[in-house]
Amino acid sequence: MITVSNLHKKFGTNHVLCGINETIEKGEKVVIVGPSGSGKSTFLRCLNLLEVPTSGTITFEGKNITAPNCNINEVRMKMGMVFQHFNLFPHLTIENNITLAPVQLKLHTPEQAKANAVRLLARIGLSDKATAYPSQLSGGQKQRVAIIRALAMNPTVMLFDEPTSALDPEMVGEVLDLMRELAEDGMTMVVVTHEMNFAREVATRVLFMDNGVIAEQAPPSEFFSNPKNPRTIEFLSKVL
Amino acid sequence: MFDNFFHKFYVAFIKNNDYKLLITGLQNTMIIAVGALIIGIFLGTIIAVIKVTPKKGIIGKFLDLLATVYITVIRGTPVVVQLLLIYFGILAKYRIDPLLTAVCVFGINSGAYVAEIIRSGILAVDKGQTEAGRSLGLTYGTTMTKIVLPQAIKNILPTLGNEFILLVKETSVAGFITVLDLTRATRNIVAGMYDVFVPYTVLALIYLVIVMIFTYLLNKFERWLRKSDNR
Numbered sequence: 001m002i003t004v005s006n007l008h009k010k011f012g013t014n015h016v017l018c019g020i021n022e023t024i025e026k027g028e029k030v031v032i033v034g035p036s037g038s039g040k041s042t043f044l045r046c047l048n049l050l051e052v053p054t055s056g057t058i059t060f061e062g063k064n065i066t067a068p069n070c071n072i073n074e075v076r077m078k079m080g081m082v083f084q085h086f087n088l089f090p091h092l093t094i095e096n097n098i099t100l101a102p103v104q105l106k107l108h109t110p111e112q113a114k115a116n117a118v119r120l121l122a123r124i125g126l127s128d129k130a131t132a133y134p135s136q137l138s139g140g141q142k143q144r145v146a147i148i149r150a151l152a153m154n155p156t157v158m159l160f161d162e163p164t165s166a167l168d169p170e171m172v173g174e175v176l177d178l179m180r181e182l183a184e185d186g187m188t189m190v191v192v193t194h195e196m197n198f199a200r201e202v203a204t205r206v207l208f209m210d211n212g213v214i215a216e217q218a219p220p221s222e223f224f225s226n227p228k229n230p231r232t233i234e235f236l237s238k239v240l
Numbered sequence: 241m242f243d244n245f246f247h248k249f250y251v252a253f254i255k256n257n258d259y260k261l262l263i264t265g266l267q268n269t270m271i272i273a274v275g276a277l278i279i280g281i282f283l284g285t286i287i288a289v290i291k292v293t294p295k296k297g298i299i300g301k302f303l304d305l306l307a308t309v310y311i312t313v314i315r316g317t318p319v320v321v322q323l324l325l326i327y328f329g330i331l332a333k334y335r336i337d338p339l340l341t342a343v344c345v346f347g348i349n350s351g352a353y354v355a356e357i358i359r360s361g362i363l364a365v366d367k368g369q370t371e372a373g374r375s376l377g378l379t380y381g382t383t384m385t386k387i388v389l390p391q392a393i394k395n396i397l398p399t400l401g402n403e404f405i406l407l408v409k410e411t412s413v414a415g416f417i418t419v420l421d422l423t424r425a426t427r428n429i430v431a432g433m434y435d436v437f438v439p440y441t442v443l444a445l446i447y448l449v450i451v452m453i454f455t456y457l458l459n460k461f462e463r464w465l466r467k468s469d470n471r
Contacts (some may be wrong), residue, residue, distance in 0.1 A: 077377035087372035
């Protein structure tokens, strides 16, 4: 579904991604872990071109999205993204946060979009917040709304950039539960996170990134019980 | 002393019905200030959007250069000089109404300052907002108009009010190109009498009252904005 080949990203002289080759299949739940500064977030943000790669190619559903003539907006409609800091639109109600993009992009009529928002809000148990503003919600609620805002576009893959890192500990659970549900529904997911238990339970594959390369990858059972790379062993000894 | 003041006031403004001159002047001053602010907001928004748009292609670079030159020249020269140059230097042949010229010159002048106000208002909106909009597949333009600008307005409006206060006072040089604004009207009145102190004191008070009224309204408005933040 997503194929990345020889991906490089430099910020000035800082070489953040040093040649990444990776294929993500439909239905996979790929969890990316690694020390801070290893390039996990940059890699994720390259997948929908929020960061423009310095070199290398990315293909998504058979289309080369790094080609100059590619309409990136069409591609992004199919790739939902969830950010560490939620990034809800503070001037819009929760419902309008969800309906803005589908209506603007003519995916839905305003009535359809509203019905869809009502359905999605019911799913996460926040129907009573439809007319509230983001500032009235808790962190966990905000992030769950951010997730269904992305879902309202009917994406085929969801990218999560440290979705629980900015949350109070007591709110992490509700967000991870929603992500688990998504995984069970068969959504293709790429998740950058520090939640090792989530990786263990949900991931079909764990990638360990270090210094801009994928240093090791394995199914979670193997990754956590029998890591091979010394850097992985060192990292896991610190976080587990 | 006050008797004296009132007598002089009477001579200056009431005796020959000169207060009518003052009312015309007040009208023209407000026409220039409000008209210029509207033109300034229009120009400023365009310039600001050009400046914050990530550069693309040759047209984008050209527009950006144009915007930079405009801001540099307008902010780098006094508005009086701009007035004189445009009215007597460039438009002299065309006999354009001085009031209209003043509105346009002050508008173009204000545009450069408003552009910087709007630009910093846009930059103050968290980058994550743009990223969230773009990640949903929205174009740069839609992200700007539906997500960034509505939030930037809250940063912009209070400073814009300040710009209006500056404009009201700056228009006092419009008399240089024969516009009968408040200051020019008062000077005409002074020319016909021996007293200087009373008419100019009254003039200063009129400006002061305009600015105070506007400051009061602005404060009220800001409080309302802040309230809507906490909803």
